[in-house]
Amino acid sequence: GAVVSQHPSWVICKSGTSVKIECRSLDFQATTMFWYRQFPKQSLMLMATSNEGSKATYEQGVEKDKFLINHASLTLSTLTVTSAHPEDSSFYICSATTSSGEDQETQYFGPGTRLLVL
Amino acid sequence: AQKITQTQPGMFVQEKEAVTLDCTYDTSDPSYGLFWYKQPSSGEMIFLIYQGSYDQQNATEGRYSLNFQKARKSANLVISASQLGDSAMYFCAMKFLGAQKLVFGQGTRLTINP
Numbered sequence: 518g519a520v521v522s523q524h525p526s527w528v529i530c531k532s533g534t535s536v537k538i539e540c541r542s543l544d545f546q547a548t549t550m551f552w553y554r555q556f557p558k559q560s561l562m563l564m565a566t567s568n569e570g571s572k573a574t575y576e577q578g579v580e581k582d583k584f585l586i587n588h589a590s591l592t593l594s595t596l597t598v599t600s601a602h603p604e605d606s607s608f609y610i611c612s613a614t615t616s617s618g619e620d621q622e623t624q625y626f627g628p629g630t631r632l633l634v635l
Numbered sequence: 636a637q638k639i640t641q642t643q644p645g646m647f648v649q650e651k652e653a654v655t656l657d658c659t660y661d662t663s664d665p666s667y668g669l670f671w672y673k674q675p676s677s678g679e680m681i682f683l684i685y686q687g688s689y690d691q692q693n694a695t696e697g698r699y700s701l702n703f704q705k706a707r708k709s710a711n712l713v714i715s716a717s718q719l720g721d722s723a724m725y726f727c728a729m730k731f732l733g734a735q736k737l738v739f740g741q742g743t744r745l746t747i748n749p
Contacts, residue, residue: 549735551735551736551737555678559741559742560726560739560740560741560742561680561726561739563736563737566735566736608678610678610680612680614735623670623682623685624670624682624730624737625682626672626679626680626681626682627679628677628678628679629678629679629680631678
């Protein structure tokens with residue numbers, strides 16, 4: 518099956534620092550990757566959609582200068598939380614889809630990254 | 636506007652019993668796909684099952700089946716012979732033809748009791 522990895526699995530950082538989270542599709546080419554944020558006991562909130570080689574499309578209310586997304590290859594997308602503050606503490610999870618085959622409708626998710634900003 | 640509703644915030648079921656998790660949706664778009672994901676306490680979202688709006692038969696994957704009632708706009712997940720490892724959050728989600736993103740429901744926390 519399609520496997521998506523995420524690194525790191527959790528990170529603690531000081532307020533004001535930047536944090537980079539990587540999302541990789543391990544056994545397929547991901548033409549589209551998605552970044553979600555999830556608060557405790559809540560559903561997933563889509564932050565942005567990232568297509569390989571083009572700029573990410575951000576959802577309303579998500580600051581693009583705060584959450585920098587790069588999708589430089591068909592297997593890697595990165596989310597950088599710039600100048601992180603305690604309110605950015607959350608669970609960040611990525612997903613990926615492929616553009617070919619029977620599975621093209623399904624989003625496969627990474628294991629997520631827990632970010633704690635002190 | 637498209638919307639997914641899961642009305643059961645929590646469910647408690649005895650081990651080995653079957654369980655049905657409700658999901659209703661609201662859309663005027665004729666082409667869409669419905670998904671169910673499982674999220675254990677580790678946080679990973681595990682894809683369970685998919686149903687296309689034009690699929691004639693209900694989808695099944697092992698112990699999971701999707702009770703798709705298009706006229707009622709419902710796509711309930713049925714888990715047969717529940718196991719302790721089925722305890723998790725379950726999310727229903729929807730994707731529209733031509734769109735890339737998923738719309739998620741609020742989730743249902745399922746607890747399987749021994």
